[in-house]
Amino acid sequence: xxxxxxxxxxxxxxxxxxxxxxxxxxxxxxxxxxxxxxxxxxxxxxxxxxxxxxxxxxxxxxxxxxxxxxxxxxxxxxxxxxxxxxxxxxxxxxxxxxxxxxxxxxxxxxxxxxxxxxxxxxxxxxxxxxxxxxxxxxxxxxxxxxxxxxxxxxxxxxxxxxxxxxxxxxxxxxxxxxxxxxxxxxxxxxxxxxxxxxxxxxxxxxxxxxxxxxxxxxxxxxxxxxxxxxxxxxxxxxxxxxxxxxxxxxxxxxxxxxxxxxxxxxxxxxxxxxxxxxxxx
Ligand SMILES: O=C(O)c1cc(=O)[nH]c(=O)n1[C@@H]1O[C@H](COP(=O)(O)O)[C@@H](O)[C@H]1O
Numbered sequence: 001x002x003x004x005x006x007x008x009x010x011x012x013x014x015x016x017x018x019x020x021x022x023x024x025x026x027x028x029x030x031x032x033x034x035x036x037x038x039x040x041x042x043x044x045x046x047x048x049x050x051x052x053x054x055x056x057x058x059x060x061x062x063x064x065x066x067x068x069x070x071x072x073x074x075x076x077x078x079x080x081x082x083x084x085x086x087x088x089x090x091x092x093x094x095x096x097x098x099x100x101x102x103x104x105x106x107x108x109x110x111x112x113x114x115x116x117x118x119x120x121x122x123x124x125x126x127x128x129x130x131x132x133x134x135x136x137x138x139x140x141x142x143x144x145x146x147x148x149x150x151x152x153x154x155x156x157x158x159x160x161x162x163x164x165x166x167x168x169x170x171x172x173x174x175x176x177x178x179x180x181x182x183x184x185x186x187x188x189x190x191x192x193x194x195x196x197x198x199x200x201x202x203x204x205x206x207x208x209x210x211x212x213x214x215x216x217x218x219x220x221x222x223x224x225x226x227x228x229x230x231x232x233x234x235x236x237x238x239x240x241x242x243x244x245x246x247x248x249x250x251x252x253x254x255x256x257x258x259x260x261x262x263x264x265x266x267x268x269x270x271x272x273x274x275x276x277x278x279x280x281x
Contacts, residue, residue, distance in 0.1 A: 150218075194216065
């Protein structure tokens with residue numbers, strides 16, 4: 001038994017206290033330019049610091065997108081470390097969006113990198129890909145349990161290309177995406193108030209009534225804002241599972257920077273719209 005409070009319980013509390021919105025920290029080169037920053041490590045650091053300052057304590061979760069930090073090599077990764085540390089120090093949960101996935105023995109090293117309690121990049125949860133087979137994620141599941149961390153496993157992604165893999169029908173008649181969801185439901189069985197093993201399910205996907213989203217775990221829902229989904233779509237897409245949805249907005253909020261007050265207003269608008277949509281669900 002881990003001495004740490006599980007991610008699912010910490011997330012449920014944060015969602016109940018602050019609402020479920022997740023703000024993505026995605027320092028696109030084009031956003032750095034729009035913010036009047038140089039596309040370099042100093043610009044990256046200023047951008048990330050500003051977002052954390054604007055949103056920490058106001059939203060349940062932030063989700064730094066590792067790719068935009070890796071672009072700058074080790075110095076960018078150092079900024080990512082500080083971003084994670086500052087957000088966590090401010091009491092905001094951090095989902096590291098690194099979408100890792102590999103054979104089990106390598107997955108164990110990714111788990112150490114992001115989910116081992118004393119790792120420099122330790123995050124409250126990590127996005128992972130199950131498309132080397134769900135079982136290959138075993139070491140990450142084990143490490144997450146040990147550290148009180150969580151995973152968000154790509155199930156039904158927000159991009160239109162995802163369907164060719166995720167809606168594919170297996171020999172047993174189930175789709176690949178449904179199988180991922182079933183694995184997660186098994187992982188979370190009996191956990192209260194919420195399991196720690198979430199699914200990524202795009203808010204852009206329209207009617208998902210043929211999928212069982214009731215996995216007793218969180219559903220990270222990217223696609224709100226720049227990809228065209230709105231908070232009002234959430235009840236339609238997620239049905240009765242909507243209370244476990246963590247909607248992510250990145251560019252839809254970030255384009256309102258660099259002024260902190262304007263950024264906060266944008267976050268508050270999305271947060272209010274999400275609350276209103278959930279109240280009607
Ligand atoms: O895992 C993710 O967060 C993710 C999964 C998915 O299916 N679609 C998706 O857009 N994302 C991420 O969510 C963020 C969406 O950003 P915006 O489109 O700017 O709101 C990006 O960091 C994507 O990498």
